[in-house]
Amino acid sequence: MLTVAASRNRSAPWPPALSLRASGQQTLLRVTGDWGRWQLATQVNQGLFPQLDMAGSEQAQKLVYLVTGGCGFLGEHVVRMLLQHEPRLRELRVFDLHLGPWLEELKTGPVQVTAIQGDVTQAHEVAAAVAGAHVVIHTAGLVDVFGRTSPETIHKVNVQGTQNVIEACVQTGTRFLVYTSSMEVVGPNIKGHPFYRGNEDTPYEAVHKHPYPCSKALAEQLVLEANGRKVCGGLPLVTCALRPTGIYGEGHQIMRDFYRQGLRMGGRLFRAIPASVEHGRVYVGNVAWMHVLVARELERRAALMGGQVYFCYDHSPYKSYEDFNMEFLGPCGLQLLGTRPLLPYWLLVLLAALNALLQWLLRPRLLSAPMLNPYTLAVANTTFTVSTDKAQRHFGYKPLFSWEESRTRTILWVQTTEGSAR
Ligand SMILES: NC(=O)c1ccc[n+]([C@@H]2O[C@H](COP(=O)([O-])OP(=O)(O)OC[C@H]3O[C@@H](n4cnc5c(N)ncnc54)[C@H](O)[C@@H]3O)[C@@H](O)[C@H]2O)c1
Numbered sequence: 516m517l518t519v520a521a522s523r524n525r526s527a528p529w530p531p532a533l534s535l536r537a538s539g540q541q542t543l544l545r546v547t548g549d550w551g552r553w554q555l556a557t558q559v560n561q562g563l564f565p566q567l568d569m570a571g572s573e574q575a576q577k578l579v580y581l582v583t584g585g586c587g588f589l590g591e592h593v594v595r596m597l598l599q600h601e602p603r604l605r606e607l608r609v610f611d612l613h614l615g616p617w618l619e620e621l622k623t624g625p626v627q628v629t630a631i632q633g634d635v636t637q638a639h640e641v642a643a644a645v646a647g648a649h650v651v652i653h654t655a656g657l658v659d660v661f662g663r664t665s666p667e668t669i670h671k672v673n674v675q676g677t678q679n680v681i682e683a684c685v686q687t688g689t690r691f692l693v694y695t696s697s698m699e700v701v702g703p704n705i706k707g708h709p710f711y712r713g714n715e716d717t718p719y720e721a722v723h724k725h726p727y728p729c730s731k732a733l734a735e736q737l738v739l740e741a742n743g744r745k746v747c748g749g750l751p752l753v754t755c756a757l758r759p760t761g762i763y764g765e766g767h768q769i770m771r772d773f774y775r776q777g778l779r780m781g782g783r784l785f786r787a788i789p790a791s792v793e794h795g796r797v798y799v800g801n802v803a804w805m806h807v808l809v810a811r812e813l814e815r816r817a818a819l820m821g822g823q824v825y826f827c828y829d830h831s832p833y834k835s836y837e838d839f840n841m842e843f844l845g846p847c848g849l850q851l852l853g854t855r856p857l858l859p860y861w862l863l864v865l866l867a868a869l870n871a872l873l874q875w876l877l878r879p880r881l882l883s884a885p886m887l888n889p890y891t892l893a894v895a896n897t898t899f900t901v902s903t904d905k906a907q908r909h910f911g912y913k914p915l916f917s918w919e920e921s922r923t924r925t926i927l928w929v930q931t932t933e934g935s936a937r
Pocket residue numbers: 583584585586587588589590610611612613633634635636653654655656657658672676695696697698731758759760761762763
């Protein structure tokens with residue numbers, strides 16, 4: 516018999532903990548949450564759902580994986596996905612500048628989870644973490660399009676950090692490197708050219724000025740050029756890069772910010788971008804799943820996949836940035852007002868420029884950075900969507916989560932994490 520139990524405790528009254536039990540004995544599925552996080556802690560790591568293990572549980576647990584940035588928005592999903600779907604794992608190293616407390620709960624399963632507090636800009640720390648790993652999934656990065664961090668720091672973390680990861684692989688003999696790149700490596704470009712449902716081979720003039728896309732483009736290039744380099748022991752390094760579009764899902768900070776902003780404005784948001792501008796989005800669970808599959812298949816299909824780039828995609832609908840957000844914020848009680856932008860575009864451009872000027876004048880004293888600046892406006896206002904099947908052709912990727920599931924999970928997350936804020 517299956518029972519579902521909900522519990523609330525005084526110190527963390529929301530969200531409630533839900534558990535699914537078989538015959539009143541063993542907990543099969545536990546959904547917990549705390550004030551800042553939505554956590555889905557399945558017991559797959561403890562061997563209760565062997566049928567979910569996609570790679571066949573008969574294989575010995577022998578592999579060591581390292582996930583850099585493993586405590587970030589995407590990184591946490593990659594870590595949890597690996598524990599669920601990579602039965603050959605013996606040890607999972609989670610490397611991050613800031614370690615999350617949720618890592619503790621993962622340490623009780625059969626896979627050794629090793630938390631490593633470290634900085635990718637420190638070559639010796641990276642080399643120590645990489646030594647002995649079979650696969651490195653490099654998601655660590657500084658994601659800043661709001662001008663909170665200096666261009667030098669963004670370059671140091673995203674480019675020098677990636678170079679350190681590559682050199683560590685070469686020095687220590689690690690052969691498989693998966694890099695989390697970004698759609699921003701391609702575009703939108705500074706000329707505002709649309710990229711309409713393009714694929715990895717669609718010609719596009721990729722010209723950047725902003726430090727974030729520049730750094731991601733350089734880092735991706737380093738990773739791809741490193742493919743085939745001889746690592747310690749003489750075998751070739753196999754690398755590839757995944758390019759997510761705008762990721763959404765449980766833990767997405769910007770979605771949370773929009774929700775809070777809507778609540779502050781009495782449940783209303785005002786349309787700023789025309790509904791006809793399509794912005795590519797992909798569910799975090801599917802992006803994580805792509806990382807797991809690439810990491811698994813890179814050895815067997817090295818000749819095909821080495822040095823390749825793959826957009827991350829799923830069945831999320833093509834919509835404008837704001838209309839897409841409303842798929843989640845609508846069911847949470849927010850309304851997007853206007854079928855057309857409230858302000859004329861020239862005024863938005865002016866406001867964005869004013870924000871940038873103020874930020875420049877007040878630096879380094881300005882602690883919070885506005886969402887609207889010339890760069891974010893250009894990205895939100897330029898069509899950029901992908902339509903491709905390259906990942907399916909090369910390594911059999913199919914989205915693990917349907918659009919309905921991705922949507923439901925995201926709505927639940929917004930409701931639970933922000934329930935207390937109302
Ligand atoms: N969020 C998106 O929409 C999106 C889209 C495309 C690509 N990406 C890429 O995905 C990756 C993860 O992004 P995210 O959205 O999860 O961002 P995030 O900020 O949530 O995660 C990044 C993680 O990297 C860690 N990190 C930062 N600097 C570090 C350093 N010097 N040393 C070690 N760790 C460090 C952070 O502590 C954080 O945990 C990034 O490389 C980003 O460029 C993100």
